[in-house]
Amino acid sequence: MPAPAIFQNNAGVNPSEMIDKLMQAERMPLLRLEEDIARSKVEIKAFEELRNRAKKLSDTSRDLYSFAGPFATKSVVSSDPGAITGEAAPDVDPGTQEVEVLELATKHQITSRKLARSESLPKGKFTINVGEKELEVEFPGGGVVDLERALKGQAGQDYEVSVINIDANTALISLRSSVSGTDGAFSFSDPDGILKQAGFIGDKKVEKKNSESVAFEQSKIQSPAEAKYKVSADKKSLSLESGSQASLKLDSEPGVISLNTSSGPADGASAEGASDKPGSDDRRKVRTESTKPGPDVEVEAGDIKFPAADIERTRTVKEGNPSENPAASATSPGQVTVLFESGGTTQKRQFTLPASGPMELPLNDLAEGSKITSIEFQAAEGSNLTVADLRIDSTKMDAAFGPLNETQPAKDARLKMNGIEITRSSNQNITDIIQGASLNLHRPTNGPVEVTVQANTEEIKKRILAWVESYNDLVKFVKENDEFVKSDEFQMNRDSTGDIREGYRQLKDRSGIFAGDPTARQMLNSIQT
Template sequence: MSDISIPGVTNKYNTDKIIKGLVNAEKIPLTRMERDRDTLKKRKTVWQDLNRRLSTLRDDAKQLYGFQNPFEEKIADSSDKTVLTAAATRKAPIEEKKITIEHIATADRFMSASLSKDFKVPSGKYGFKVGEKTIQFNFRGGSLKNLAEIISRKGRSLIRAEVINDTPNTEIVTIEAQKTGAKNRLFFLDKSIDFGLKAGILKQTGITERDIPLNKYTVKPWETSLKENTYSISDGVLTLNPLNELKIPISPPFKLNKNMALQFKLKTELIPEKKQEEIKPPPGPALPDTGEINFKGIRIRNEKSKVILPQWKPPAPSIRVDDMQALFMDSKGTLFPLEKITDSEDFKTYSIDIGNLAATIDSFNIRNKNTNRRIIIKDIKILDKTSRGKYVPSHPLSQAGDARLTMDGIEVERSSNNIDDLIPGVKLTLLAKSDKPVTLKIDKDKDAIKNSIVSLVGHYNQVITEIDVVSRRDESIIDDAQYLSDKEKDEYRKKLGIFSGSLTMLQLKDSLERVMMNPYRTEGGRQLSLLAQMGISTDTRKPGSSATLDRTRLRGYLEIDESKLDSAIAAHPGWIKELFGYDTDGDLIVDSGVAYALDTTLKPYVTTGGLIATRLSTLNSQISRKKTEISNYEDHLKAYEADLKYKYGKMEGALETLQKNSQALENLGGNNNKQ
């Protein structure tokens, strides 16, 4: 009902004020309900915050003893990160490797001559090949930039081209394969060949390679004669037996340039050593019996003859010889030792740069000084590494080549600088050639272990602070928590003591403190069974270092002695792993340890259907009921206020009528008196 306002009457009786006072009096239960609702909401927020902190602490605990625990994380550290970097996974072995990088994998990158900016590229079908992959496209003619753009667009991850202004009036184009390795050489196809010749990228060359056949006519004696069992040849495969040598003449001698290489496939066959029989000294000459006589029944034997033998010296035992310098090149009587061979059961491809050794090669010589190793070789050829069929690059900026490195004395070749199949669980990245061996150390990731432990301790302290704040009315708890920001302290003050005297909170804190203080079984025994023994306790100060009582150390917060923790992790990472999670009965399931006990303690609180979830569900129901109760009472207040306004309106109307009647009577009485 709308408010009634009667000038001269409403103000006179002040009914609005009376109604407001009555409504406010009736509103007192609503204020109490709203206060109860806000308290329930605050309790809900506190339980949610505690649930979040407990869940985070439990996650930290599970990480320290679960499948992905940091104790199995590995890190690979290179002594020269400008040459070699590495990344290790959990499967990597703990070891140290010496790696020498002789050559990193490279890709073909060719440059043109300096060309005029009005140089026009003719139209036609262009093609390029990198390794086994080919791109081809039709070009309708245009500038160098037009061609470079279409090469890069079509080539994507295979080939790329770029135009650079080398002078204000000229430009050059570079064409680069995007894959490294000798098998990924760049070839020009179709119209690209004509363009390459015209732009000065390619040039024609003469004879760039020669195959060296292997048969009984091409093998000749070197310094010693060839015997029947010196070697054997079958289907182009030469086998040189131990302690023999031979040479393979190159006739006519092959002229070399700086890009020439000698290429072949070679393997070795190890011969088991025979057990040497024991050599005994010679027995000496056999002497006849000296005889005997009988004299008056007495038998007399002659003394045996004696032979003085010279002192016997056993022959020297055969000595095993291992000589891997077996390959040589002869040029006009000068002998050049080539790359040492390595043992391999399968054929290994060798590519030896010989172009800088001499002007020609006259013969390929093999000397097998080994006593227990056969050398088997095939597919010998001399070639120009830069050759692309009949063409070679005129201005090679780099040329396709494999990465070559030596690890612990073993030679390795790969087509890429990213190598993940050499050391299990380790990916190597080659960056540059090394002048000396680079030490690669694979070890446990101690920083990951430390960070996980520090995170657990930090979140544990936050939980203890949370419990203390909500269960006690001591504001110094908040002031002493130095890690809290001013904003966080203000938020904590709003929920200070909201669960004061709560048995649940006190039991939770007591359980957590016992978990962190209890001893646990490890292989280290008494040397490491407590967190305090690795630098984690409520007071890390040395005994007698300070007599001052620090009340914060009485609240159960944990401190970390970092130097002691670092030493423990470095010395006994296995024991520390067991301290947080240990399988005591050998069933491959962790059943002891700090992290395991924390997880077990917190599980009933934070899991679905657990204590906190039940409390939140109860609070949600209470809040919902309280909201309904408030809504109903608000409706009651609205009806009550409307009823008051209606009744007081009627009262004011009656007063108005009485006032009018009274005035009429007074007027009537006045008129009668005048008469």
Template sequence: MAEIAIPGVSDKYGTTKLIEDLMKLERVPLERAKTEKETYEKEKVVWSEVSQRLSKLQDSSRTLYSFDNPFNERIADSNNEAVTATATREASLGDIKIQVIQTAGTDRFLSKNLDKNYQVPKGQYTFLVGDKSVEFNWKGGSIKEFTEAVNRRGNGLVKASIIGVSSTEQAFLIESLKTGKENSLSFENDALNFALEAGIIRKIPSQSGSLQDITVKETEVKTLPFHSTVMQNENKELSFTVTVETRPDESLESQIPPSGPVLPDPGGISFQGISVYNEQGDIPLDPWTAPPVPPKVDNMNVLYLKKADGTKVPLDAIRDGMTDFQYTVKLKDIGDVTGLLIENTNTHRTLSLKNISITGEGENNGYQALNPVDTAKDSIIKYEGITMTRSTNEIDDVVPGVTLNLHDKTDGNATLKIQPDTELAKDAIITFVANYNRVMADLNILTQTNPAIVQELEYFTDDEIEKANERLGMLQGDFTLNNIKTTLQTTMANPYKADEESHYQLLDQIGISTSASGPGSTLNKSKLRGYLEINEKKLDEALENNITEVQKLFGFDSDGDLAIDNGVAYVVDSKIRPYVQTAGILTMKTDSLNSKIDRTDSTIKRLDQQLEKKEQELRTKYGNMEGQLRSLESQSNSLDQRFNSGSNN
């Protein structure tokens, strides 16, 4: 509290110092209470951080045995840059052989050379990509301004750009941003007029590129000739769908015997009411013998392209169960094709071919691109002998759990190896060990007073070293911390046997121990403090050769109830849980410290009030004493003056 000033009174008798000395003694309980509060607050922070460290260790342990554990994750390694893949845990381990015949593409159309000052007339411009459209009103302006307008409104469907051809000419490039044959680019309204004027497209002569649907029954051979006009453009593509109907084998064998000849009525005669009928003739017939069942013919190679020179080019084989299966053939890769030949030599299969059409590159709705940089097309791949098409280059519905990413066509098969993601598993194990070591470091610092403990922690930052030195031995002898330390060390050292054939039962067997660097290494006292080391080479070998057994070491089902109930990671989690759970041991620790802090705050407040009152009393008391002394001194001085005055007289 502030000093009480007494007007006219000096500190001649040293009462101020006397009061300060007396109050210093009186403040001892208050200072002790403040020190206790500071200690409680530091301990509270320490217990909170210990809880956080244990929670991180618990989380990393759960990662190693939970449903989302890294041991079940998969990666896909490709031997060909033309096709890559990503795999989920649902993917089966093994090799996948994929041939990329064609990647999906987008329509990209280039205009003729345009003057630098070319102006795009105003109007309503509509660009179609499949069944979606981009439409806007254009006020008119330069080709550069028009390009910017298209890109502003492209909405992920179309994109435009300008290519400088020369100092006086440029070309306009318009492209679809969606792959697949179904997402072809077309123009409507004033966009169509602009595309025609700018030489992007041309109207093609009226002609039918579609051919009649046909059905080819068992043992039939049919040829579907192409119209000569359809073949004028060398960049042609034939497409059709095939449905295969298969008759069961029993129907080939079931033959009904013939009924035999039908004889006329033998007739009779009637006379005077008497009728006489002839008997039915009896024609002896040889016993019926069923003719031999024709041999069953199985032939999946029935589709061919017929060339002008009479040769035929085989197409992909059919298969049972095909329903509207899409065939797409680039005719320009074959040359001089005159028709589609179907030689159905099968005795029990009928083929139906529909939606047969021949289109040119860049053709759409009666218009054809004049300068196609690329055209909208589906990706075509072959997997397990089956040719299939998709509208994108990212295919996730062919191999379960695997997404194929097509980048280019391949010469033959590319091999994708689906294997465990050992790096992900390794990282999870390293994180688990790192969190364990950090918990052990905190426990050693708090329960021991040896400065070497801090000096050994080379990965600590300067701030962490300073904090560690301040906390060294702060909770020495604490039962809870020592119990956690002993429990964790025992858990890490114990064997875990999943079954009789368990390959790994100890962490040491996969390269994790307190002396993973080997017995020949120099003695290091830090190895006696419970820290774990990792022999990465040994861990890599274990994960590469037997990742399933490594997984069992960290978590396995011991009683057949399909729930993980044992293993290193599971036991670490279960041992930590009582400490960090809601209303757990560490929560009780911090709650107890909060109560102590509250009580200490009340004590400090009470002592402050008492000291303020005490100091006031002392200052009043000694102020009064000084006043009385001064009064007596004044009286004494007055008497002295009178006495001296009388003597002088």
């Protein structure tokens, strides 16, 4: 007897629907597992995003915490934007100076004459002087390409070599110094005549500039027995107390003497140079003055009235000196005297020092054969004087030859500081004009501009705003993903016949990623506390 067909005797049953439901029931654990995997991936991404935002907050917090220095760091701002920039040390007092940039420093650039490619130059040696270096070049002989190769072989970081092709048959060689200012000017020694034949040099010799930093050596300082002075550990500065004098022995060629000065009132003196408190040594400047008795008055003590006693009041009055100059506070803190030998006799020149800032003493016009023998520093009464960064710049005729064809002469930067013209070999990182500040020159100015040292408020504001943004971003992200769905939007047990687990899954799907997980909330609480 054949087996009966499935569902053959079950009228009203849809076999396909029943099979689909049975298969769906069998797949349910797998579907839930796939949902759990997908949900876990979303949670992993959410926690990665949480970590990234927390790290960003940590970085900005560390940046802000380590900003103790920059909170005090000063910036240099020019009233002519972009002309002068710079930075200042934290201990520099805010203030304004007048600076005028007359000319920027340039790098020396020269060329040979036009050389035919078929032309041959003789074998030999020559020396290139650039910066503080003397570079000896050995030339095997040959044409333009061979000379270019020989020059590049010694160039290093001191100069650049390039060939400019004029046409198919002629070219010239260009040299550009890597050192700015007159310190980087080219000069040459050419015993074999190679450079002269190539048109690099002529018959004119050059003046050699020498810059000598002068140290305050204790063994070279002389002073009266009563003088009080101090030399810094690095021997770069000399400090004199009020009224003191010191002389530094030298044996230098005539030139321009550069120095920096700073000053302040002597200990126990006011800004005007005298103590406000009368002492035994200046009693003549103080008198006692009596006032007249006051009017009769009655004093009440409860219900009792009685006349007050007459009281004579006295006070001390400081007498000013009628001959005293009201502008005395603006006087110089001292003087400097330069002694030199000229024509067999000792002569001197005296200069008044500024209260602070750089100063140049021109002694480059002395007669040939003169020698600077000493420099005397004298602090004024009531002022302490400090002299620093002493330097002598001199020039003399050198045995080397100068270039014949200059496309860019070597020039120092020229600027005026509070009306005093000074020169520097570089446009960048000039540290000896404003004490504690580094200046960068970008272009000449149209007259004096105000250079102000001030707090770096823009950088402070930038870092604080970055921290606030990262903090708000983290808090917003946690709160948006840490909320359960509202009860009026979803009831977990709304279907009494449904599976409680299905309701929980729906609740999780419709709530935030971090809902029910204390990790994010604990992290946020720890940050806020």
